[in-house]
Amino acid sequence: QVQLVESGGDLVQAGGSLSLSCTTFGLPFSQIAMGWFRQVPGKGRELVAAINRSGGETYYVASVKGRFTISKDNAKNTAFLRMDNLKPEDTAAYYCAAVRGGSSYYMSSGSYDYWGQGTQVTVSS
Numbered sequence: 314q315v316q317l318v319e320s321g322g323d324l325v326q327a328g329g330s331l332s333l334s335c336t337t338f339g340l341p342f343s344q345i346a347m348g349w350f351r352q353v354p355g356k357g358r359e360l361v362a363a364i365n366r367s368g369g370e371t372y373y374v375a376s377v378k379g380r381f382t383i384s385k386d387n388a389k390n391t392a393f394l395r396m397d398n399l400k401p402e403d404t405a406a407y408y409c410a411a412v413r414g415g416s417s418y419y420m421s422s423g424s425y426d427y428w429g430q431g432t433q434v435t436v437s438s
Contacts, residue, residue: 315339315427319409322432325399329436333394335409335429343367344388346412346419349383349394351405351434358408362394363418372418377403399436406431 321333328339333349362383363372382395392409410425418426420426 315425317411317429318407318428319407319432321405322434324435324437327399327401327436327438329399330395330397331399331434333407333432334436335392335394337390337392337411337427339406340390340411340413340427342385343387344413346414346417347383347385347409348393348419348422348425349392350410350422351403352408352431353405356410358422360420360422361407363420364392365416365418367416370383370418371387372420373414376409395432399434401438404436406433408432411418 316338318336347366349361350358351361352358353403364383368385380398385392408431411427412425
């Protein structure tokens with residue numbers, strides 16, 4: 314059974330940092346590409362960052378470039394999203410997603426087959 318388990322969401326002040334984790338079960342971790350998405354009520358799910366299966370290629374949406382870092386640790390079956398210099402507009406539910414294959418990263422939510430349950434990040438001003 315495939316499962317993605319997220320953790321790390323919290324309430325933090327603007328300018329602070331958080332690190333989200335996404336541990337996968339039932340997937341060959343070294344063979345999956347991953348993405349982090351976020352969603353606020355009333356809006357669609359937005360890609361924040363993506364990484365290919367080897368971890369050698371990454372993508373960031375312009376609004377987080379230079380502040381967020383995506384990585385994956387194949388030995389721990391875990392992907393990470395390090396978020397620095399957080400802003401109130403980063404407040405959202407954050408979801409990790411996975412797809413088999415992935416010599417490159419994937420930017421569309423429709424490309425991903427597996428999703429975590431979401432973790433809430435709230436940034437106060």
